[in-house]
Amino acid sequence: MQDEPTPTELIKAVADFLRNEIAPAIKGHNSFKLRVGINALDLVTRQLVLAEAGDATEAARLKALLDTDGTLMELNRALSEKIAGGEVDLKTAGLSEHLWQTTMDKLAVDQPNYASYKRELGNKV
Amino acid sequence: MIETELTRCVASFHPGATGVTGAAKLSGGASQETWTFDIVHPSGTIGAILRRAPPGYGAAPGRAAGLEAEATLMQLAHDAGLPSPKVMHVLTPEDGLGRGFIMARVEGETIARKILRDEEFAKARPMLARQLGRIIAGIHGLPRAKLPQLRGLTATKEIEDLAREYHSFNWPRPVFDLALRWLRDHDPGPSSEVTLVHGDFRHGNLIIGPDGVRAVLDWELAHTGDPMEDLGWICVNSWRFGEIDKPVGGFGSREDLFAGYAEAGRKVDPDRVMFWEVMGTLRWGVMCCGMMQRFRLGPDHSMERAMIGRRASETEIDLLRLLAPRGR
Numbered sequence: 001m002q003d004e005p006t007p008t009e010l011i012k013a014v015a016d017f018l019r020n021e022i023a024p025a026i027k028g029h030n031s032f033k034l035r036v037g038i039n040a041l042d043l044v045t046r047q048l049v050l051a052e053a054g055d056a057t058e059a060a061r062l063k064a065l066l067d068t069d070g071t072l073m074e075l076n077r078a079l080s081e082k083i084a085g086g087e088v089d090l091k092t093a094g095l096s097e098h099l100w101q102t103t104m105d106k107l108a109v110d111q112p113n114y115a116s117y118k119r120e121l122g123n124k125v
Numbered sequence: 126m127i128e129t130e131l132t133r134c135v136a137s138f139h140p141g142a143t144g145v146t147g148a149a150k151l152s153g154g155a156s157q158e159t160w161t162f163d164i165v166h167p168s169g170t171i172g173a174i175l176r177r178a179p180p181g182y183g184a185a186p187g188r189a190a191g192l193e194a195e196a197t198l199m200q201l202a203h204d205a206g207l208p209s210p211k212v213m214h215v216l217t218p219e220d221g222l223g224r225g226f227i228m229a230r231v232e233g234e235t236i237a238r239k240i241l242r243d244e245e246f247a248k249a250r251p252m253l254a255r256q257l258g259r260i261i262a263g264i265h266g267l268p269r270a271k272l273p274q275l276r277g278l279t280a281t282k283e284i285e286d287l288a289r290e291y292h293s294f295n296w297p298r299p300v301f302d303l304a305l306r307w308l309r310d311h312d313p314g315p316s317s318e319v320t321l322v323h324g325d326f327r328h329g330n331l332i333i334g335p336d337g338v339r340a341v342l343d344w345e346l347a348h349t350g351d352p353m354e355d356l357g358w359i360c361v362n363s364w365r366f367g368e369i370d371k372p373v374g375g376f377g378s379r380e381d382l383f384a385g386y387a388e389a390g391r392k393v394d395p396d397r398v399m400f401w402e403v404m405g406t407l408r409w410g411v412m413c414c415g416m417m418q419r420f421r422l423g424p425d426h427s428m429e430r431a432m433i434g435r436r437a438s439e440t441e442i443d444l445l446r447l448l449a450p451r452g453r
Contacts (some may be wrong), residue, residue, distance in 0.1 A: 033428065033429070036428050036429050036432055037428055039432060040428055040431070040432055043432075043435060073297070076297040076298075076299060077297045079297070079299045079302075080297040080298065080299050080301075080302045081302075083299055083302040083303050083306055084302045084305065084306060086306065089303075089306070090303070090448070090449055096449045096451075099299060099300055099303065099445060099449065100445055100449070100451065102299075103300060103438060103441045103442050103445055104442070106438040106441070107438050107439070107442055110435045110436070110438045110439070111435070111436060111438065111439055114439050114442070115365075115367040115368075115369045116362060116369055116439070116442045116443055116446060117439075117442055119369065120442065120446070120451070123451060
């Protein structure tokens, strides 16, 4: 077992330092790049916190939808192929809900400030 | 120093020019650069832009029209009275500057967030959609006979190009498969009218001032095809920068865009526009994934490229909003 602090706590501490102490002192193009870097650290923090639960529920939905087992990658590949081949479409029970939930869970990590995501958060089925 | 070559070059097409000052690179990848500089002349300084592939970079990559074609299109648009910079000079081998062209610099703003939020553009914003409708109609009306050699594109070909590129990433995205399936099922077939298509008509490629649109830039992706493609592309949610209820660039309505287009004597097919909006949304998503690939495989190991990879999911939610909207 690895010791504390956790990766999440460490990354957040670094991101907060860069945001609060360094960013105000940096000008020009490097200021833009620093902001991108801080955004990347924030994204990693969100993924460390959220991905495990999101992946588990995604896998459970995929297994039910496809009636098969496999890794998350294998299951997604299988779903992609079935959609491409027309075997599964928006009339298939559970597909729309699955794609929506999976996409919402991705955006919670990737871009929680994206306007479409914020709109849909308040627009649950 | 690039100013030495530029000084010699400007003297050849602008008699009396005594030199150049303030040369600065605005943007540049490995193969294409944009420079701003001022031409010094006894009758007054002239702002100029150099767009070039530096010496040693030859043919344009796959989809690009090529810099010579870009210069021709820009000049055609200028001559037709459309907001387009005047092309001052097309580079020759004797210039020693590579391939490309020099155009007049147009002052104004290209950054979407400023155009959508800053007070100085408040009066322009409500009229931009209609104005852009008129401008893109003018572009589509440029005479075919005068166009340079351009690639031709149809909806069917674009679907296959996007599918091939998506599959090359070898990373399953069921929402992209859903979009590809929808596009194939709704492919409207060849357009009854084939025109010049700008190919990248959106924020970033439009210079805007408090008085409205001043210039259309970046003809790199110009081709011939379905004119409705340009109308769909400018409605893609990725170019609304948060103003998601204003489909045209975050500043206007489809109705205004279409009205401007009709005012210029051209006909809109709203179903085809919607089809191209779905295509454009997927296209931007595939482009985001492509940035991620270049980050991982290429020499440009930049954070920006890497982070754009994490914006592909934005296009997935936008595709779902278009193709599988939830109950409101």
